[in-house]
Amino acid sequence: MQGDLTTMLQNLISGIGKGRGNKGIVLIWHVAMWSIWLARNELIFSNKKQNVDELVEGIKRRSPEWLLKRKDGIPSLLYE
Numbered sequence: 001m002q003g004d005l006t007t008m009l010q011n012l013i014s015g016i017g018k019g020r021g022n023k024g025i026v027l028i029w030h031v032a033m034w035s036i037w038l039a040r041n042e043l044i045f046s047n048k049k050q051n052v053d054e055l056v057e058g059i060k061r062r063s064p065e066w067l068l069k070r071k072d073g074i075p076s077l078l079y080e
Contacts, residue, residue, distance in 0.1 A: 005033065027070075031062045 012025065035058045039050040050058075 027066060028059070028063050031066055032059050035059045035062060 035055055039055055042048040042050060
């Protein structure tokens with residue numbers, strides 16, 4: 001793929017179309033980039049390797065947490 005991460009995100013959003021779902025995609029994108037950054041830091045500073053499954057599980061776990069932190073008053077449905 002060509003381009004930087006911002007271009008990739010814009011292409012992803014434009015491929016899906018306009019609507020309320022884009023905010024969710026952007027949130028997941030940010031969580032994914034943050035998770036990759038954390039995995040990179042763990043590898044560099046602690047020599048701990050993370051496989052793809054662990055990375056994806058981290059993204060799944062962090063996404064609802066970030067959403068709940070953005071919106072006060074939403075009950076936690078993490079068990080679902």
